[in-house]
Amino acid sequence: MLRHGLFSRLHRLQALCQLHQPQSSSLRLASAWINPLISHVDPGRAQEVNAEKLFTSPEVQELLTKLTGADLQNKIFRSRRISTPQNRSHYALMTDERWEKTMERMQEEAQHFLQFIPLKEPRVETTETLIVDKEIAGFDKSKFVFTDISFDATDQDRTVVVREVDGSLRTATPEEHDRMNRVYYEKSNRPVVEPAVFSDPYLQDALDRNEHEFLMDWACMYFEVDDPKFISLSKTVYDRIIATKNFDSLYSTRHFGTLVFYLAINNNLPPLLNFFANLGQLSECASLVRLQKSLYPDWRLAIGSYDSDFKILQDYVKQNTRFKQELGDVASTDQSDVYGILKGVISTKLPTLRFNVTMTLDDCFCFLCQAYLHASWALNVNDGHILDELRNFTLFRN
Amino acid sequence: MLRCGRSISQRLISTSQLSAGQKKTETLPTPEEAGWAFNHVEKKKGLYKPKHNIEEQISYMKSKAYLDAYQGLPVHRSYKRNFKGQYMLQPPPRLFCIDKHGRFNVNHACPICRDEYLFFDFRNPGLILQFLQDGTVQPLDILKTGLCREQYNLLSAQLLKAKEHGKITFGVEFRNFDYRQYYPWWTEEPSRQVSRGGLTLPDIHPDPLIEFDAFKPETKTWWDQYWLRHDKFAKKGK
Ligand SMILES: [Zn+2]
Numbered sequence: 001m002l003r004h005g006l007f008s009r010l011h012r013l014q015a016l017c018q019l020h021q022p023q024s025s026s027l028r029l030a031s032a033w034i035n036p037l038i039s040h041v042d043p044g045r046a047q048e049v050n051a052e053k054l055f056t057s058p059e060v061q062e063l064l065t066k067l068t069g070a071d072l073q074n075k076i077f078r079s080r081r082i083s084t085p086q087n088r089s090h091y092a093l094m095t096d097e098r099w100e101k102t103m104e105r106m107q108e109e110a111q112h113f114l115q116f117i118p119l120k121e122p123r124v125e126t127t128e129t130l131i132v133d134k135e136i137a138g139f140d141k142s143k144f145v146f147t148d149i150s151f152d153a154t155d156q157d158r159t160v161v162v163r164e165v166d167g168s169l170r171t172a173t174p175e176e177h178d179r180m181n182r183v184y185y186e187k188s189n190r191p192v193v194e195p196a197v198f199s200d201p202y203l204q205d206a207l208d209r210n211e212h213e214f215l216m217d218w219a220c221m222y223f224e225v226d227d228p229k230f231i232s233l234s235k236t237v238y239d240r241i242i243a244t245k246n247f248d249s250l251y252s253t254r255h256f257g258t259l260v261f262y263l264a265i266n267n268n269l270p271p272l273l274n275f276f277a278n279l280g281q282l283s284e285c286a287s288l289v290r291l292q293k294s295l296y297p298d299w300r301l302a303i304g305s306y307d308s309d310f311k312i313l314q315d316y317v318k319q320n321t322r323f324k325q326e327l328g329d330v331a332s333t334d335q336s337d338v339y340g341i342l343k344g345v346i347s348t349k350l351p352t353l354r355f356n357v358t359m360t361l362d363d364c365f366c367f368l369c370q371a372y373l374h375a376s377w378a379l380n381v382n383d384g385h386i387l388d389e390l391r392n393f394t395l396f397r398n
Numbered sequence: 399m400l401r402c403g404r405s406i407s408q409r410l411i412s413t414s415q416l417s418a419g420q421k422k423t424e425t426l427p428t429p430e431e432a433g434w435a436f437n438h439v440e441k442k443k444g445l446y447k448p449k450h451n452i453e454e455q456i457s458y459m460k461s462k463a464y465l466d467a468y469q470g471l472p473v474h475r476s477y478k479r480n481f482k483g484q485y486m487l488q489p490p491p492r493l494f495c496i497d498k499h500g501r502f503n504v505n506h507a508c509p510i511c512r513d514e515y516l517f518f519d520f521r522n523p524g525l526i527l528q529f530l531q532d533g534t535v536q537p538l539d540i541l542k543t544g545l546c547r548e549q550y551n552l553l554s555a556q557l558l559k560a561k562e563h564g565k566i567t568f569g570v571e572f573r574n575f576d577y578r579q580y581y582p583w584w585t586e587e588p589s590r591q592v593s594r595g596g597l598t599l600p601d602i603h604p605d606p607l608i609e610f611d612a613f614k615p616e617t618k619t620w621w622d623q624y625w626l627r628h629d630k631f632a633k634k635g636k
Binding site for chain 2: 052053056077079080081082083084085086090092094098102105106109112113115117118120156188189191195196197202203205206211214215217218220221225226
């Protein structure tokens with residue numbers, strides 16, 4: 001009889017736990033990934049954004065993959081301090097052809113290491129009281145945590161319940177759940193207590209030493225991706241990167257896609273556009289604008305299917321200035337940012353042009369517009385043609 | 399010279415007092431009486447180790463005095479344990495060089511104890527890094543470094559602390575995500591599971607050994623048949 005009672009209680013408990021786990025985001029306010037401090041999205045629209053759906057759409061994933069570079073030597077396969085000493089180095093002598101093949105294979109392998117961290121909204125922190133047994137209230141001064149450590153339970157669906165001092169039995173909060181995972185299933189570099197590097201002042205200290213990748217790698221291993229702590233930590237790191245314009249620290253790592261998405265969903269592209277412009281990557285700049293417009297589709301600002309990269313960028317510059325005037329807060333810094341993009345692109349793409357770097361911003365823009373008008377604009381003119389035209393134009397002007 | 403003589407005489411007095419059977423705490427000389435074990439003092443037994451803080455240690459490790467003393471090499475490089483016989487047969491490392499009162503109990507203290515400025519601390523990762531194996535976060539063997547047990551344990555503790563404070567970075571194992579766990583609408587299979595350092599050169603550059611036809615004069619000599627058909631051959635010989 002007693003045994004039967006115990007079983008039925010256990011079953012009920014399991015059923016309750018299963019029932020309560022998938023309830024994640026029924027009552028959702030604005031996305032946690034929209035940061036009002038850096039956002040340029042109007043609040044009404046920000047309410048409707050479903051960041052998870054947008055992040056997983058194939059188009060966005062493709063653009064993010066394209067925007068994440070693949071620097072094999074300095075980023076993906078750079079030397080890291082390992083845990084066990086390596087026995088010996090391997091040197092291989094190969095022909096040029098073989099070398100190229102090997103590098104191609106390395107590129108393919110590198111794509112596995114650029115898998116994005118899943119972007120999630122913070123999980124719900126509610127717990128469910130399963131049973132209140134008043135007769136055992138005050139049985140001890142501390143809580144009891146019961147953890148299912150049977151073989152078939154995974155870290156996600158493990159049953160963890162807590163017997164409170166007042167005799168009530170409740171399901172564990174996600175923090176307690178994670179902590180029990182860390183206690184019973186020890187992994188290297190996953191201590192039970194949160195390492196000090198994930199909070200200031202040591203966080204800032206690590207960022208000052210450009211250890212962004214190490215920090216984010218460890219954070220995504222240590223925390224669950226829907227942990228509010230992980231999300232706030234990522235946002236802190238990204239905000240500081242944006243503030244210091246230090247995009248190079250995460251470029252061509254698995255975290256860069258999330259950073260780009262974070263900026264795009266907040267409609268704050270200029271810093272990143274500047275970064276790509278300084279690298280001289282016009283097509284990446286255009287992809288960024290494409291990404292932004294696919295997140296916030298608007299038929300008035302849609303990109304034509306035959307538009308070249310240069311035109312997309314130029315349209316974005318025009319629309320952005322007009323938007324700013326409409327809104328009535330012409331942030332001069334942002335405008336100069338946008339002009340700076342074009343300046344950056346020109347100065348890196350055309351070193352032979354003897355482009356005057358001290359040229360004022362308006363001069364720069366006028367110069368480009370003239371060049372743009374001067375060039376006989378066809379629909380699928382590629383960038384090389386435009387650059388040729390630009391070169392002719394300057395020769396003509398001089 | 400005078401100070402040195404005084405300290406020796408005091409040490410003699412203290413040992414004689416110890417032998418007299420009195421309590422240690424009563425006979426413990428103060429640092430002013432026993433003297434300080436500054437870096438220029440060669441025989442340090444019975445002297446107190448001067449106390450310095452971490453800022454002083456960091457500035458010392460940048461100073462010219464440090465460079466002159468250690469020549470830019472790890473601090474344990476120029477240290478040699480005093481033992482009789484072969485390296486492999488050396489006695490186990492000593493438990494501590496500085497006793498609980500802060501005095502040296504040996505003359506030839508270990509490379510960390512002997513320098514007045516040096517002690518392991520996570521805020522100075524440069525010193526900890528000198529005691530790690532190349533390219534790893536594993537400390538060197540205790541006999542190779544010549545450290546005492548106490549300092550070696552402190553090294554392990556401060557190394558862990560330095561890692562957790564982000565002062566010493568390391569290769570975090572790569573976490574593979576299965577997106578189907580995180581998004582109910584995701585249907586795509588996850589790609590291959592990878593791990594950092596799991597990629598070896600033979601994987602990406604398969605270079606199998608090729609068996610070339612070599613000149614083998616001993617092929618088809620049927621050596622293996624010799625003893626089987628020995629009787630026949632032997633008969634022939636007869
Ligand atoms: Zn020692």
